[in-house]
Amino acid sequence: MPAYAVGLDLGATSIKAALVARDAGIVESMQVDTGARRGPDHVLGQLELAVRGLVGHVPTEHIQGIGVGAPGSVDLDRTTLIRPPNIHGWDRINVRQALRARLDCDWSIVVDNDANAAALGSAHYGAGRPYDDFIMVTLGTGVGGAIIVGNKVFRGTKGAAGEIGHMTIDYAGPQDRAGVAGAIEAYLGQRFLSSHARRRLDAHPDSVLYAMAGAELALLTPAMLAAAAEAGDTGAVEVLAWAGHKLGCVLGSCINLLDIRVVVVGGGISQAGAFILEPARQAILRYIKPGMHDGVAILRETLGNEAGMLGAAYLVFEHAHSHVSAARGT
Amino acid sequence: MPAYAVGLDLGATSIKAALVARDAGIVESMQVDTGARRGPDHVLGQLELAVRGLVGHVPTEHIQGIGVGAPGSVDLDRTTLIRPPNIHGWDRINVRQALRARLDCDWSIVVDNDANAAALGSAHYGAGRPYDDFIMVTLGTGVGGAIIVGNKVFRGTKGAAGEIGHMTIDYAGPQDRAGVAGAIEAYLGQRFLSSHARRRLDAHPDSVLYAMAGAELALLTPAMLAAAAEAGDTGAVEVLAWAGHKLGCVLGSCINLLDIRVVVVGGGISQAGAFILEPARQAILRYIKPGMHDGVAILRETLGNEAGMLGAAYLVFEHAHSHVSAARGT
Known part of the structure; x- marks a missing residue:
């Protein structure tokens, strides 16, 4: 079964989003304003909007999940984004829970630092390959x-x-x-x-x-x-x-x-x-x-802006793989 | 079966050597001059001397091997010590082969950088525990x-x-x-x-x-x-x-x-x-x-000189464990 994930690169001014095929890279991409000054609820709504705009392109059962690269700190579980700079009023929010509730889904959702996401993008799709x-x-x-x-x-x-x-x-x-x-x-x-x-x-x-x-x-x-x-x-x-x-x-x-x-x-x-x-x-x-x-x-790195989206999506593929590996005892 | 290893800390002026029990730490220790100016053969002879002085304290079958911490570079196989400073005429020597030949044994022999050995000693027996x-x-x-x-x-x-x-x-x-x-x-x-x-x-x-x-x-x-x-x-x-x-x-x-x-x-x-x-x-x-x-x-770190010997011995315990793990497929 082909594997897809949505990669979200949450920036101070815009959210860059892509539907990514594990092997082929970006299939579709879009960009929405972050609207950081309007607070966490608005920003989560924009993330939801980007996901909804992308997941319709392939059958739902092929979507493995959503990866989010964001500035600021992320907890070790990689679910909670802590005080991202520039987003007013955002202290600690469990992005996995928030997006699952908004999207009414149980997809795998992984959050990581944007620099880590960009590096993963480079490692699997870019100059770091x-x-x-x-x-x-x-x-x-x-x-x-x-x-x-x-x-x-x-x-x-x-x-x-x-x-x-x-x-x-x-x-x-x-x-x-x-x-x-x-x-x-x-x-x-x-x-x-x-x-x-x-x-x-x-x-x-x-x-x-x-x-x-x-x-x-x-x-x-x-x-x-x-x-x-x-x-x-x-x-x-x-x-x-x-x-x-x-x-x-x-x-x-x-x-x-x-x-x-x-x-x-x-x-x-x-x-x-x-x-x-x-x-x-x-x-x-x-x-x-x-x-x-x-x-x-x-x-x-010549991927430019795409590295962050690709790496965010790869967080999902990697996460799924590590779970399968754990289940197999390897 | 109790597990012992010999830890050798090869310094510029002296070789510090200990018989180490995996759980209990140092059982016996001794020190010999490195004689670095007399060249590689002499130094290898001094290492042999230290090992022979220690292994007699427990039954041979309880000895898992020999670990060597040394200044200079070590190859990725951790067998070959490359250009240790202060030892005249030492370019690249496979210490595993050299010691096995001198001791007529097939023990596990692992060589690592002295700083790595000291850190392992601290991790398993010292302040890093x-x-x-x-x-x-x-x-x-x-x-x-x-x-x-x-x-x-x-x-x-x-x-x-x-x-x-x-x-x-x-x-x-x-x-x-x-x-x-x-x-x-x-x-x-x-x-x-x-x-x-x-x-x-x-x-x-x-x-x-x-x-x-x-x-x-x-x-x-x-x-x-x-x-x-x-x-x-x-x-x-x-x-x-x-x-x-x-x-x-x-x-x-x-x-x-x-x-x-x-x-x-x-x-x-x-x-x-x-x-x-x-x-x-x-x-x-x-x-x-x-x-x-x-x-x-x-x-x-309060182990002082002992950290290097303990860590050198631990190289052997760790190596044995990783081999067992590999054989078990874990």
């Missing part, structure tokens, strides 16, 4: 991370593993949003990187970025940096090399600790490709134990 | 590390996981022996810490450390620092607090990445107890994501 073990880092508003070991998410004791964004590369450095000094997010989080780029580019008034973003550079985006670098803009190339160096420093620490030597990079600024990844690779080699150089690789 | 998951850090000549997940060593893709010593806390900081800038070993490795202490204490000529180590402080040891702090010496207390802060910075990064919130600290300077561990604990809390504070603990 050739590797059993890799480190995923997602460069967006913040810096997200996840660890894949044996094609599964390594979750740690309480399920919060992979918080690369808060790892420090300078114990006396600038603070990230959580107040951690020298955390990599305080360099590569979107607001921090844009602000660094603005300062850096003030020395380059001839930069093509001025033409793109205006003299204030207030709207400087990762895509603009990537495009300007591609167009040969020295300032943009320097900013991306600076960012790549910082990224390589923290990834070096990750590789030293985990001995997982493959890194997959996703998120907006990863569009800059080699302009950021090659400086990162060079820094990694300088920040790891010399005996660990063999096999080091840093790759760009 | 109450915890399924913990991070072990050993502060000695260098800074060693290991990760215990589900009471087993997490080894990473190629078996080298746990290289905490090379993780950076300042991308522009001082270099460790391997050339990594800001690596924690460049602060807490014995030579680096002594040198920092010397500089720091030059401002405290009234320090009791002068009386202990002489005006040059050339022989300043971790034990002296601990004793001086215990005696109320301000300079020593400050140096240990400085060291604890640095330790907490790198452990914060480890906890962010792994979500393993218990840390066991071994090695010479851990004798300083709360003088180093309390500043480390405070720094950890400042360098981890605020949502991860719950359950953070940092403990001192």
Whole structure:
């Protein structure tokens, strides 16, 4: 019987949803507004809407369940989403119960951190597919991370593993949003990187970025940096090399600790490709134990937004498999 | 049938060896010189000597095998020790084959990194016993590390996981022996810490450390620092607090990445107890994501030298168990 699941990527502004075939990937997808300011009930209603919009495409008995990737913490049972940032008034909600009640179903419903979902998507449908073990880092508003070991998410004791964004590369450095000094997010989080780029580019008034973003550079985006670098803009190339160096420093620490030597990079600024990844690779080699150089690789995730939806759906396939395995005693 | 194994802790200057009962711990122990300068054959002979000195204490059929903890790299099969520092002329030697030939036995023989062995010793006989998951850090000549997940060593893709010593806390900081800038070993490795202490204490000529180590402080040891702090010496207390802060910075990064919130600290300077561990604990809390504070603990390993021997022996018990499990299909 063909296996399908709905993957939901719950973001601050939109919910990206896909009907995913286990083997073939995305069959149908849609997007609805999160409406985060309207509170938890509204957001759950939007999740329900997305599921209802997708499940009609295949016979109900082929649907194995629903996976949800979300920002914030998730309990170890992977049913309850705890205080997702940006959703007003959401403390602890058992999303499995809430969606089952709304949809009047008993599908398997699994909730996980959005960084873990994106890494699972990469592991089974994206750049991570050739590797059993890799480190995923997602460069967006913040810096997200996840660890894949044996094609599964390594979750740690309480399920919060992979918080690369808060790892420090300078114990006396600038603070990230959580107040951690020298955390990599305080360099590569979107607001921090844009602000660094603005300062850096003030020395380059001839930069093509001025033409793109205006003299204030207030709207400087990762895509603009990537495009300007591609167009040969020295300032943009320097900013991306600076960012790549910082990224390589923290990834070096990750590789030293985990001995997982493959890194997959996703998120907006990863569009800059080699302009950021090659400086990162060079820094990694300088920040790891010399005996660990063999096999080091840093790759760009090209699935983009789809990684989160695919990985959320895969949470269901993986969950079903682990239950079957448990029943078989393997 | 009672289960025994010989645990060998192969150090640069001495081999510490114990006959270990699986449930009761060390039954007999002995120590022989490594004679590292006399080359691999001599060292293998010393290992043989230690085994022969111990196995006579119980009937041969009760001996399950020999475990070896050693500095340097070990292959994924855990049979071959690769370029251990300080042993002249040792490139790659299959220690299992070499010891089986010398002892004319077919015992199970397992080789692992000494930091991994110490962590296993802690997990099954020491401070780590109450915890399924913990991070072990050993502060000695260098800074060693290991990760215990589900009471087993997490080894990473190629078996080298746990290289905490090379993780950076300042991308522009001082270099460790391997050339990594800001690596924690460049602060807490014995030579680096002594040198920092010397500089720091030059401002405290009234320090009791002068009386202990002489005006040059050339022989300043971790034990002296601990004793001086215990005696109320301000300079020593400050140096240990400085060291604890640095330790907490790198452990914060480890906890962010792994979500393993218990840390066991071994090695010479851990004798300083709360003088180093309390500043480390405070720094950890400042360098981890605020949502991860719950359950953070940092403990001192009190097994001392015994951790390495016990853990080396446990490699054998664990190996035997995993073989039995595989045969049973579980």
